[in-house]
Each structure stands twice: as C-alpha cells, then as structure tokens.
Amino acid sequence: MRVVVPYRVADPKTRLAPLLDREERVSFSETMLADVLDAVTATGHAPTVLATEDVDPSVPGTNVRVDDRPLSDAVNALLGDGPVAVVMADLALATTPALSRLFDADGDVVIAPGVGGGTNALVVRHPDFRVDYHGVSYRDHRRVCERIGAATTTLDSYRLGTDVDEPGDLAEVLLHGEGRSRSWLRDRGVRLAVGEGRVGVRREDDGREWAVEESGVGGADASAERDHDPE
Ligand SMILES: Nc1nc2c(ncn2[C@@H]2O[C@H](COP(=O)(O)OP(=O)(O)OP(=O)(O)O)[C@@H](O)[C@H]2O)c(=O)[nH]1
Ligand SMILES: C[C@H](OP(=O)(O)O)C(=O)O
Incomplete structure (x- = not known):
C-alpha cells in the first residue's frame, strides 16, 4: 500500500x-x-x-x-x-x-x-x-x-x-509526545501552563502564553494567575 x-x-x-x-x-x-x-x-x-x-x-x-x-x-x-x-x-x-x-x-x-x-x-x-x-x-x-x-x-x-493545529494542541505534545516534536518544544522553552481548566502552554523565555478557556476560546494573555508547571 x-x-x-x-x-x-x-x-x-x-x-x-x-x-x-x-x-x-x-x-x-x-x-x-x-x-x-x-x-x-x-x-x-x-x-x-x-x-x-x-x-x-x-x-x-x-x-x-x-x-x-x-x-x-x-x-x-x-x-x-x-x-x-x-x-x-x-x-x-x-x-x-x-x-x-x-x-x-x-x-x-x-x-x-x-x-x-x-x-x-x-x-x-x-x-x-x-x-x-x-x-x-x-x-x-x-x-x-x-x-x-x-x-x-x-x-x-x-x-x-490529535492533529497539531492550535497552540493548545502543543500541550498534548508536551504531555504525550514520544518523538522529536516534544524535544523541539522543550528546547525552545515551550512549557505547560497549569490553571483551573484545561492545561495551556506558555513560552518560558518571553511570557507568551496560551490558555484554553472554558468557552474553548484561548488567548495569549488569557490568564496571569496560572501556575507554571515546570514540565
Ligand atoms: N500537499 C499539500 N499539503 C497541504 C496543503 N495544505 C495543507 N497541507 C498539509 O495537510 C495537513 C493538514 O494541514 P492543515 O492543518 O489543514 O493546515 P496547515 O497548513 O498545516 O496549517 P494552518 O496554516 O494553521 O492552517 C498538513 O500536513 C499540511 O502540511 C496543500 O495545499 N498541499
Ligand atoms: C486537512 C484538514 O485539516 P484541518 O483544516 O481540519 O486541520 C482536514 O482534516 O480536513
């Protein structure tokens, strides 16, 4: 095939x-x-x-x-x-x-x-x-x-x-990736951003962050109050 x-x-x-x-x-x-x-x-x-x-x-x-x-x-x-x-x-x-x-x-x-x-x-x-x-x-x-x-x-x-279309999908790669893509994200400082709802992602280097809000709509400045999970 x-x-x-x-x-x-x-x-x-x-x-x-x-x-x-x-x-x-x-x-x-x-x-x-x-x-x-x-x-x-x-x-x-x-x-x-x-x-x-x-x-x-x-x-x-x-x-x-x-x-x-x-x-x-x-x-x-x-x-x-x-x-x-x-x-x-x-x-x-x-x-x-x-x-x-x-x-x-x-x-x-x-x-x-x-x-x-x-x-x-x-x-x-x-x-x-x-x-x-x-x-x-x-x-x-x-x-x-x-x-x-x-x-x-x-x-x-x-x-x-799980196709990687939107920033929130990067959280799935950080959590479950087994290949080079997860390492690439880690190397570039992309990290999980853990809050009340679904886990988001953030940039370690410059503060850019993406939260998946309850409405399903994310935003770069969606939450200043989220804990920053080292993973
Ligand atoms: N050969 C070919 N592949 C495409 C084309 N458009 C998208 N793809 C591929 O199809 C898959 C799904 O693509 P999409 O998620 O719809 O779009 P994308 O272009 O990757 O991303 P966005 O710019 O965010 O829409 C990916 O593997 C793309 O590389 C195209 O016009 N031709
Ligand atoms: C290729 C296209 O990808 P999407 O735009 O849904 O990511 C589709 O799956 O129809």
Missing part, C-alpha cells in the same frame, strides 16, 4: 503564530513531519511526502512528490489506482502501533477523524472514493462513502485524532 504524507512547505501552521514565530513554525513543521515519517517507516511502508514544493526530509527511505495544487486535488490525483493511505504531517503523537492499527483495519475506507471534525488519516481501498478536505471533512467523507456504497470504518485513536 502506498502511504502519502501531504505537506505544505510555505508559511506552515499559521494557527500556531500566537506562540511560534515564522522560522519556528517552519522548523517545528519539519520536526513533526520527521516524527510522522519515522512512525510510518517503522510500520514497514516507505512514505511519500506529497509536498507543495521540493523538500529534503531527513528520514531515509522517504520519497518526495511535488504537486502545488490545492490539498484535495493533489491527493485525489493519487487515488483510484490501488490502496492508498493518507497521513497528515501534523500528527506529532502518531506512533507505529497506532498507524499499524489504521493500515490493518478492515473497510473500503478507514477514517481516523481529528478533533474538530477533520480527517487526520485515511486508508482508501475503494476505487471511487475522493477526498474533500477542510471544513468538517470527517462528515463530508462519511457522506462520500454512503454515496458510493463504500464500507466505512472509523478508527478510535487518540494518537491519530
């Missing part, structure tokens, strides 16, 4: 801008990509990075395919010609066992949904299935499966369900 890892090279992870500057977002994206490629490679599959421009991933055995079309168009160009897995590059918690469960699950289409309605990873074995990313793509992909009569499996996986 081909395993494809889509990767946008230019100005990545803009939603992390409240905590990471542009150079840091480039470096952190490369680091998450390397974690994903390591985990895929250890399942016994050689991943292909589907990149918007040429990249040099530092993981041996990785192929690169450049396609600067929008995400769904680039992925759909690879579907319909045998089984394909699509694993997003921002799954910093992905592990080899979690990916093996995905690749081995039964179904014409296997979906690992992301928190917030996205589609973090997929296995496509049905010749007529095509992706439609962004928005509530998990729901949209289920509808496509119904329309084409594809047997669908939804994978229950915390590790594949």
Whole structure:
C-alpha cells in the first residue's frame, strides 16, 4: 500500500503564530513531519511526502512528490489506482502501533477523524472514493462513502485524532509526545501552563502564553494567575 504524507512547505501552521514565530513554525513543521515519517517507516511502508514544493526530509527511505495544487486535488490525483493511505504531517503523537492499527483495519475506507471534525488519516481501498478536505471533512467523507456504497470504518485513536493545529494542541505534545516534536518544544522553552481548566502552554523565555478557556476560546494573555508547571 502506498502511504502519502501531504505537506505544505510555505508559511506552515499559521494557527500556531500566537506562540511560534515564522522560522519556528517552519522548523517545528519539519520536526513533526520527521516524527510522522519515522512512525510510518517503522510500520514497514516507505512514505511519500506529497509536498507543495521540493523538500529534503531527513528520514531515509522517504520519497518526495511535488504537486502545488490545492490539498484535495493533489491527493485525489493519487487515488483510484490501488490502496492508498493518507497521513497528515501534523500528527506529532502518531506512533507505529497506532498507524499499524489504521493500515490493518478492515473497510473500503478507514477514517481516523481529528478533533474538530477533520480527517487526520485515511486508508482508501475503494476505487471511487475522493477526498474533500477542510471544513468538517470527517462528515463530508462519511457522506462520500454512503454515496458510493463504500464500507466505512472509523478508527478510535487518540494518537491519530490529535492533529497539531492550535497552540493548545502543543500541550498534548508536551504531555504525550514520544518523538522529536516534544524535544523541539522543550528546547525552545515551550512549557505547560497549569490553571483551573484545561492545561495551556506558555513560552518560558518571553511570557507568551496560551490558555484554553472554558468557552474553548484561548488567548495569549488569557490568564496571569496560572501556575507554571515546570514540565
Ligand atoms: N500537499 C499539500 N499539503 C497541504 C496543503 N495544505 C495543507 N497541507 C498539509 O495537510 C495537513 C493538514 O494541514 P492543515 O492543518 O489543514 O493546515 P496547515 O497548513 O498545516 O496549517 P494552518 O496554516 O494553521 O492552517 C498538513 O500536513 C499540511 O502540511 C496543500 O495545499 N498541499
Ligand atoms: C486537512 C484538514 O485539516 P484541518 O483544516 O481540519 O486541520 C482536514 O482534516 O480536513
């Protein structure tokens, strides 16, 4: 089975801008990509990075395919010609066992949904299935499966369900990461910020902080009263 890892090279992870500057977002994206490629490679599959421009991933055995079309168009160009897995590059918690469960699950289409309605990873074995990313793509992909009569499996996986989109997601990487992404955050002084509600993150060096408030809305100055957990 081909395993494809889509990767946008230019100005990545803009939603992390409240905590990471542009150079840091480039470096952190490369680091998450390397974690994903390591985990895929250890399942016994050689991943292909589907990149918007040429990249040099530092993981041996990785192929690169450049396609600067929008995400769904680039992925759909690879579907319909045998089984394909699509694993997003921002799954910093992905592990080899979690990916093996995905690749081995039964179904014409296997979906690992992301928190917030996205589609973090997929296995496509049905010749007529095509992706439609962004928005509530998990729901949209289920509808496509119904329309084409594809047997669908939804994978229950915390590790594949946690994509790193917003600053609050970095807390999950600090808590549960096992690869380079957690070390990258630690090295750059990103720490947990522990308060009354859900744990947030802060920068040790300059006071930038992100709290996930009860409303689910975070903010850089969300709380001056939070304890600062050394972890
Ligand atoms: N090949 C390709 N990959 C993309 C494109 N847009 C996003 N990706 C990748 O798809 C995955 C999910 O991306 P998103 O979380 O939706 O967006 P993002 O660009 O990483 O981050 P934001 O700028 O914060 O929206 C990541 O692995 C991205 O690198 C694209 O246009 N082409
Ligand atoms: C690719 C996209 O990611 P999100 O924008 O939800 O992070 C999706 O999963 O549809």
